[in-house]
Every structure is written in structure tokens, then in C-alpha cells.
Amino acid sequence: MFSESTLANNTILITGGGSGLGLAMAKGFCRSGANVAICGRTEEKLIKATKEIENEREDSKVGYYICDVRDHDAVSKMIEAVVADFGSLEGLVNNAAGNFLSASEDLTPGGFKAVVDIVLHGSFNCTHAFGNYLIDNEREGNILNIVTTYAESTGCAFVLPSACSKAGVLAMTRSLAFEWAEYGIRVNAIAPGPFPTKGAWSRLVPSKIFEKKFINKIPMKRYGEHEELANLATFLMSDLAPFITGESVVIDGGERLQAGQFNFINDLMSRKKLKAAFKAMRPKK
Ligand code: HXC
Ligand code: NAP
DSSP: OOOTTTTTTOEEEEETTTSHHHHHHHHHHHHTTOEEEEEESOHHHHHHHHHHHHTTOTTOOEEEEEOOTTOHHHHHHHHHHHHHHHSOOOEEEEOOOOOOOOOGGGOOHHHHHHHHIIIIIHHHHHHHHHHHHHHHTTOOEEEEEEOOGGGTTTOOTTOHHHHHHHHHHHHHHHHHHHHTGGGTEEEEEEEEOOOOOHHHHHHHOOSHHHHHHHHHTSTTOSOOOHHHHHHHHHHHHSTTOTTOOSOEEEESTTGGGGGSTTGGGGGTSOHHHHHHHHHHHSOOO
């Protein structure tokens, strides 16, 4: 889909790039010619991921940074270190997140805070430090925020801290897209539907029955593939999308459209039987 130079001359920092979708995007960016920096809290994971990303391209430049995005000072130091190591920084993907299933009445203040701190404050910390670097140095750049489909309008039961934080990140996306357009900084978001990852599945998909229900909600009856998300991210981070800013692109196989009033009919019987039933309802000539 992209050439080896689609992201040439770009260094991109992906928070939480040591696993799951962050790692998939890091590999995709690398294949398209970018230099890649990843961060997370677990060094072991980052070392393994760095090797995997390096394997994607012979002349790749990849670096990892141990950093908790909740810590503004640590984030500022990381941005300085990335610029020192790579020479410049053109892109940031706010991908690091925390989430778990809980009845909202059982949440502790610490549980709510842990997720909001990672998702909302973490995204702000990275965006603020990166934005200031770009503005101070009169450089243009790209920010991509990974949100969720429930950030836009529905919210979501049993993941309250995540729903609140991701909605905040979406608001940040649109606010800054407008405010920072004059600096040549684009700010977009991707709202993924379900893409199996160890991090998400271990916390959010507890059983096979659950899994079956989960997949049944998706009209395409399958999960997303990591590369599909990486391709979308590559497009939004590249010069192929120079006029797109403040946008949130959903990639979910149609899952978010469940609310359509008559969509439930699809699950009642086979298409053949449905068609026969509809035919029987037609007015007689
Ligand atoms: C209730 C919980 C909990 C749980 C932790 N807590 N797990 N409460 N149910 N399952 C509470 C703790 O009791 C504590 O509150 C507070 O949260 C902090 O817990 P720690 O373990 O000390 O925090 P920390 O090590 O910082 O871990 C943060 C975390 C953890 C968010 C809780 O899950 C994590 O590290 N997650 C990172 C990766 C991740 O979540 N990936 C999935 C993203 S998927 P008290 O009050 O006791 O101090 C995603 C996509 C959604 O977002 C859409 C899918 C389709
Ligand atoms: P994941 O593998 O658990 O990824 C989360 C990453 O963030 C991990 O590498 C984790 O590494 C890092 N991280 C967590 N807290 C951090 C912190 N405080 N500082 C720095 N790094 C931190 O989960 P994923 O499924 O790939 O999720 C990636 C993104 O996609 C998230 O934004 C998630 O909300 C979004 N998303 C996923 C799905 C899905 O179906 N998978 C659907 C919608 C949205 P450490 O723990 O080592 O720090």
C-alpha cells in the first residue's frame, strides 16, 4: 500500500510501542521509512520490541525509552533525549493506555485515577512536550491519538475511567487541531474497534462466551488485523494526508453502527428466510 519512503525523513515516537497495536504501528512506520522511538514502563518488553522493529528494515533506526507517560518531567526529558538521539522528532502517537472491567460503583478513586492519569494526562504530557518542541523550533509535525469508538458519543458501561479519558483525548484532538494548525501541526485520532492484543484481551475479554458475543456485534464478523490499523496510522502520519486534521477515523468493521433501529433483524433468521418474510409483507397487487 505504501512505498519504502512514504515516511522517510520522519522520526516518530509511539508511546506504549512495546506491545500490541503500538508495536504494530511502530513496525508499519519503520517499513515505510520512518525512524521509530518507542516508550513504556517495562524495559524487557521494549528491548524485545526494538529487535522486532529493527528486523522490519535493514537500515532502520529504532530507539526505546523507559518512561511513565504520567510523569510530565520524565516525558519532557524523553522528548529531549529522542531529539538528541535522532536529530529531530516529527511525529507522536499517543497510544499508551490503561483499562480494566469494573462495575463503576466498585471503582476506587485510585483505580479511576490510574486510568485517567495514563490515558488523558499521559496524552497531554506527551502532546504538550512535543508541541512545545515543535513550536520553539518552528518545525511542523503530526500527532495521532489512539482513542476508542465509545469516546465519540455513547460512552461505555463497565469501563468508565477509560470512556471518560478517551472522550477527553478526543476533545484534545479537535481543540489542538484548530489551535495548532497555524504552526503546521496536524492532530488526528483513530478509533479502533476490537483488535485482539494480550494487553486488552487479558483485561477486557474474560471468557470464550464473552468472546463469541463480542464478535457477533461486528457486522463483518471478524476482528481487526493489526496491519490494517498500522496502514491507517501510516496514512494519517504521512504527507498523503496533508489537509486532514481534527479528524477521528473509526476502524471497526461497522461495530459502532449496531444502534440502527432495525439492525437487530439481521440476527433473527437467515437472510433467505428474511427475504421470504419481507416478500410476504409486500402489498398484494
Ligand atoms: C478494579 C483495579 C483493577 C481492576 C487495578 N485496579 N486493576 N480496580 N479492577 N481490574 C486499581 C487498583 O486497585 C489501584 O487502585 C489502581 O487501579 C492502580 O492499580 P496498580 O496496579 O497499582 O496500577 P498500575 O500498575 O499503574 O496499573 C495501571 C492499570 C493496569 C491501568 C490498572 O491495568 C495497566 O498497567 N494497564 C496497561 C495496559 C492496558 O491496560 N492495556 C489495555 C488497553 S486496551 P487503589 O485505589 O487500590 O490504589 C483499551 C481498549 C479498549 O484501552 C477497547 C477494546 C475493544
Ligand atoms: P497494550 O498492548 O496493553 O498496550 C498498551 C501499552 O501502553 C503497553 O505497551 C504498556 O506498556 C504501555 N503503557 C501503559 N501504561 C503506560 C504508562 N503509564 N507509561 C508508558 N507506557 C504505558 O494494549 P493495546 O490493545 O495494544 O492498546 C493500544 C491502544 O489502542 C490503547 O490506546 C488502547 O486504548 C487502544 N485501543 C485498543 C483496542 C483493542 O481492541 N486492542 C481497541 C480500541 C482502542 P507497559 O505496561 O510496559 O508500560
